[in-house]
Amino acid sequence: MKIPYYPGCTLKTKAKDLEDSAIAAAKVLDIEMEELPRWNCCGTVYSLASDDLIHQVGSIRNLVRVKEQGANQVVTLCSMCYNTLKRANEFFLADEEKQDRINRYMDEEIDYTGDVAVVHLLEILRDEVGMEKIKAAVKKPLTGLKVSPYYGCMLLRPASIGIDNTERPTVMEDLLRALGAEVIDDPYKTECCGAYQTVNRKDVVVTCVHSILTSAQRNGAEVIALSCPLCDFNLDNRQKDILQTYKGFHPIPVLYFTQLMAIAFGLDESVCRFELSYNDPRPLLKSKGLIE
């Protein structure tokens, strides 16, 4: 299947590892993710103000770009892009007067009617491909690799747009099991990493992330799997700051779920772009015989 793909800006720079591994792994499952020829920043965070229309325009414009491709569905990889685009569509659908104002403001674009479905790659893997087909595509099962999935917030909350149960999601667990990994059930998997406080209050992020990582480690995790470049920065790069506050902390590698798919599908290591990780995951993967 072919599906229009909205990357968002971080996937073109610091999260190239997410984009490259996702596109390559999806191809193995006959999913062609076709980048929208034109797109703009979604705004990163959904505006929570009911009277703020201007911050919905960027997202709605991206949905218009999907319509221009003759499509009714768009796939995202970044959890925050997913959340922002999907909630913007919900906001738009809820109020006809606001629809009219947004459409009149976007005077160059065709009028939008709210009919683009925003989906995350994890939903396609679960609902369209199915775990059986994923299992069948595995060439190098992740046997013995203890992976703790981390959802964060934006894939799950609020419930109206969540891809899974808000408190007990299982989609990443099912995927990782299909890849042959040993899944660690960690109670902190839906706890926020501290998000945008990483800019001016990184101490808040350090406390949040320390709780998340040490909980996963206590439960036996050797590596964390996630889907958001902001979670990734906070869980991976901020370990440098965690080490300064918590002396006994042991670093742990953090990967995108798509990198684990690429490895399990036996793809060339270069699509994983491991050099972009702060904590190099290669020694662990080598010790498990998963990469050369």
Next chain:
Amino acid sequence: MKIRLSRENVRGEFVKKVEMISGEDLLKCYQCGKCSAGCPAAFEMDILPSHVIRLAQMGQEEELSKVNSYWICLSCQTCTVRCPRGVDIAKIMEALRLVTLRQKNQNKVEATALPTELLAELPQIAIVSNLRKMSG
């Protein structure tokens, strides 16, 4: 903390403004505290999320202007999905930020003041999201 209750406060402009921006009915909250119990950032807040809602219900603009709670809020929506009364607390936190940010020169973070080394280190997603929440 001294709290003066009056009809002017409880039915005042501030309450109307917060309710208008958030789209939420403040009086729906019955102070069970569940939002505070699950808030991952409560450890750093001056007062808990449920206390923020209580002060807002009573129109305590002055007291609220002194607390850091809604600037520490992560917009993680944990409170929102758990509130037994269906209050979208994250929206009220946003409204309280906006009451300040919509005034002139009230930014919490200035893009131009961020050090170059920090900007080089951070992914765009961090910079954009922070400035969207911390500046007007």
